[in-house]
Amino acid sequence: MDEDATSRKTQPVRGLVKLTAQATLGLADLVEAVHARVLQGPLAAGADANNRTGGLTGLVYRSIRGVTRLAGAGADELLGLLEPALQAGGTFPQGDALVSALNGVLGDHLERTHNPLALPMSLRAGGRELVRYNAERAADLAPDLAAALPAAGGAPLVLIHGLCMNDRQWRSAATGHDHGAALARDLGFTPLYLRYNTGLHIARNGEALATLLEALVTHWPGPPQPLTLLGHSMGGLVARSALHHGVAAGHRWPGQVGDLLFLGTPHHGAPLERLGHWFERLLGQTPYAAPFARLGRLRSEGITDLRHGSLVAQDWQGRDRFASTPAVPQHLPLPASLRCYAVAGSLGSEPDELKNRLLGDGLVPLDSALGRHRDPQRTLAFPPERQWIAQGVGHLALLEDAAVYAQLLQWLRPWQLA
Numbered sequence: 001m002d003e004d005a006t007s008r009k010t011q012p013v014r015g016l017v018k019l020t021a022q023a024t025l026g027l028a029d030l031v032e033a034v035h036a037r038v039l040q041g042p043l044a045a046g047a048d049a050n051n052r053t054g055g056l057t058g059l060v061y062r063s064i065r066g067v068t069r070l071a072g073a074g075a076d077e078l079l080g081l082l083e084p085a086l087q088a089g090g091t092f093p094q095g096d097a098l099v100s101a102l103n104g105v106l107g108d109h110l111e112r113t114h115n116p117l118a119l120p121m122s123l124r125a126g127g128r129e130l131v132r133y134n135a136e137r138a139a140d141l142a143p144d145l146a147a148a149l150p151a152a153g154g155a156p157l158v159l160i161h162g163l164c165m166n167d168r169q170w171r172s173a174a175t176g177h178d179h180g181a182a183l184a185r186d187l188g189f190t191p192l193y194l195r196y197n198t199g200l201h202i203a204r205n206g207e208a209l210a211t212l213l214e215a216l217v218t219h220w221p222g223p224p225q226p227l228t229l230l231g232h233s234m235g236g237l238v239a240r241s242a243l244h245h246g247v248a249a250g251h252r253w254p255g256q257v258g259d260l261l262f263l264g265t266p267h268h269g270a271p272l273e274r275l276g277h278w279f280e281r282l283l284g285q286t287p288y289a290a291p292f293a294r295l296g297r298l299r300s301e302g303i304t305d306l307r308h309g310s311l312v313a314q315d316w317q318g319r320d321r322f323a324s325t326p327a328v329p330q331h332l333p334l335p336a337s338l339r340c341y342a343v344a345g346s347l348g349s350e351p352d353e354l355k356n357r358l359l360g361d362g363l364v365p366l367d368s369a370l371g372r373h374r375d376p377q378r379t380l381a382f383p384p385e386r387q388w389i390a391q392g393v394g395h396l397a398l399l400e401d402a403a404v405y406a407q408l409l410q411w412l413r414p415w416q417l418a
Contacts, residue, residue, distance in 0.1 A: 104164030107199020121196040154188035155225040162233025167193035172400035187416040199300030206241025217253040226258040236265025241311040269308040341386040344369030345393040361395040
């Protein structure tokens with residue numbers, strides 16, 4: 001195995017060691033803060049949650065932090081000894097899923113600390129990377145893509161995964177179904193899969209995707225083809241943000257998009273993130289539990305964007321994303337020139353029942369997935385014939401459900417076969 005391949009193989013392990021060391025340091029700080037609160041008593045509720053303990057107790061906590069720093073510093077030396085074994089062995093079957101989940105929860109932290117576990121954005125096809133986004137050489141991406149797509153045929157279909165997921169998870173482990181592969185078989189699409197760090201702000205991912213799509217249409221082999229975008233969950237928000245950034249930058253690709261499809265996309269936010277925000281505030285007001293409120297602030301930028309469905313940087317620039325004051329995200333209407341479709345999952349059998357409207361697919365309420373809002377000015381104008389509720393289908397099952405695929409096929413067939 002060459003040196004570069006060995007380095008790529010050991011990067012995830014190095015990243016995990018680094019992340020574990022940082023997590024241990026954070027946990028030591030957290031436990032010591034709780035210990036200090038207990039020693040001070042409940043009347044110290046207004047004290048600084050970063051308080052340190054003294055005496056022998058403080059020495060114990062300082063020792064834990066010291067050993068952890070030494071262990072983290074020695075990670076490279078340890079991995080140098082392990083590299084021969086890593087060369088002989090394969091990668092973990094669930095490694096991609098684990099790294100993607102970590103990126104969803106801590107992706108912004110991974111990027112800030114230059115942890116090798118931080119996922120770069122890339123377009124992939126057939127299990128291989130076609131082109132990788134690089135902000136420092138964004139203008140040079142197109143030649144890489146041109147060389148990677150010598151045999152592209154049908155119109156491009158770009159599939160954008162959701163939070164804590166990756167491009168491989170469009171394929172069902174149980175049935176082998178993949179919406180992208182099936183649409184390629186039935187309608188002749190060329191499926192391309194986005195992989196990205198879902199812990200970053202949606203606006204940042206949207207801007208990067210806009211750059212990749214401009215490179216895609218610029219160097220697509222053969223005559224220009226209509227572009228179709230299919231987003232699951234957060235992926236739909238990234239697609240909408242990319243369209244906004246593409247238009248603002250004067251890109252050509254937004255004019256080539258014909259169809260924009262959403263599967264379980266929280267257009268107006270997801271209640272679980274709002275619940276997490278409320279829980280964090282509650283912990284902060286509880287004397288002994290207040291230090292644990294810091295755990296809530298570990299959740300990534302991407303997750304907090306899901307509170308209300310933030311698509312642009314103006315929603316969070318210059319403000320505390322954990323602030324208790326309600327954020328009203330900038331409203332981006334659906335582009336009038338596109339055919340836009342929304343699929344919402346419903347765990348119940350009666351879509352108008354209040355419980356089912358609130359629960360939706362278990363993560364995204366029906367109204368949010370269908371773009372409905374109590375303020376008519378913020379409602380997304382999906383035509384009735386381009387909305388569909390998948391009865392008895394949960395959030396992740398939207399990726400493999402046969403009825404969902406049949407609906408996608410029904411919507412897209414007239415335009416692809418025209």
